Amino acid sequence: MQEAKLVAVIEPILAQHGLELDSLDVTRMGKRSVLRLTVDGDGPQGRGPLLDDIAAASSAVSAALDEDPAVGDHPYTLEVSSRGVGKPLTEPKHFRRNATRLVKLWLADAELTGRITDADDDGVTVDVDGAERTVPFADINKAVVQVEMNRPVDGDEDEEN
CATH class of the missing domain: 3.30.70.1350 (Cation efflux protein, cytoplasmic domain)
Structure with missing residues (x-):
């Protein structure tokens, strides 16, 4: 075949x-x-x-x-x-489709974990401990969605468990 x-x-x-x-x-x-x-x-x-x-x-x-x-x-x-959650995010559409998910990004000089708040053709914006940070895709070496057992439902991010 x-x-x-x-x-x-x-x-x-x-x-x-x-x-x-x-x-x-x-x-x-x-x-x-x-x-x-x-x-x-x-x-x-x-x-x-x-x-x-x-x-x-x-x-x-x-x-x-x-x-x-x-x-x-x-x-x-x-x-x-x-694709499943274990596959690395490699294209803008992957980041967009995972909006509100927790993601770990490996950059050239650091690693950061945050919740995806936005993504466009140039980069992704993540909320890292309450501060938004926009990271160009060119600066990301690897990105993987983090599995959350008690993931907040859309709109419930500010509520306590």
């Missing part, structure tokens, strides 16, 4: 479901191949795709691959997932 041909089949279907292909990994496992799709998208509130969106797109992609000569008679297993 050629990845370029698979992408040509998959991307238009994902677009119909409001999703985009983040990555495609094809791994041969004996006579079968495992196709791992990682998808992303804005979702209904600009905060990432919903599970129902991913499930519907997965079914449509599977049906299309079953019929497409790019797959042919090669048996495969399809795995579709979202």
Whole structure:
């Protein structure tokens, strides 16, 4: 299976479901191949795709691959997932989709952890201990969302638990 041909089949279907292909990994496992799709998208509130969106797109992609000569008679297993919180934020859209989330940024001269308050094409603004700081993307070496067990609900950031 050629990845370029698979992408040509998959991307238009994902677009119909409001999703985009983040990555495609094809791994041969004996006579079968495992196709791992990682998808992303804005979702209904600009905060990432919903599970129902991913499930519907997965079914449509599977049906299309079953019929497409790019797959042919090669048996495969399809795995579709979202980016997840463990994947580094690498593009402005990743920061925008994670607004209000706690993020750790590794800069050339420091590390900082703060809550994303805004993001545009040039950088991200984070609230670090009550002070907003705008960091250009060019200054960020790595950025990862921090998992919070008791994450404040939108609008509840100032309330105590």
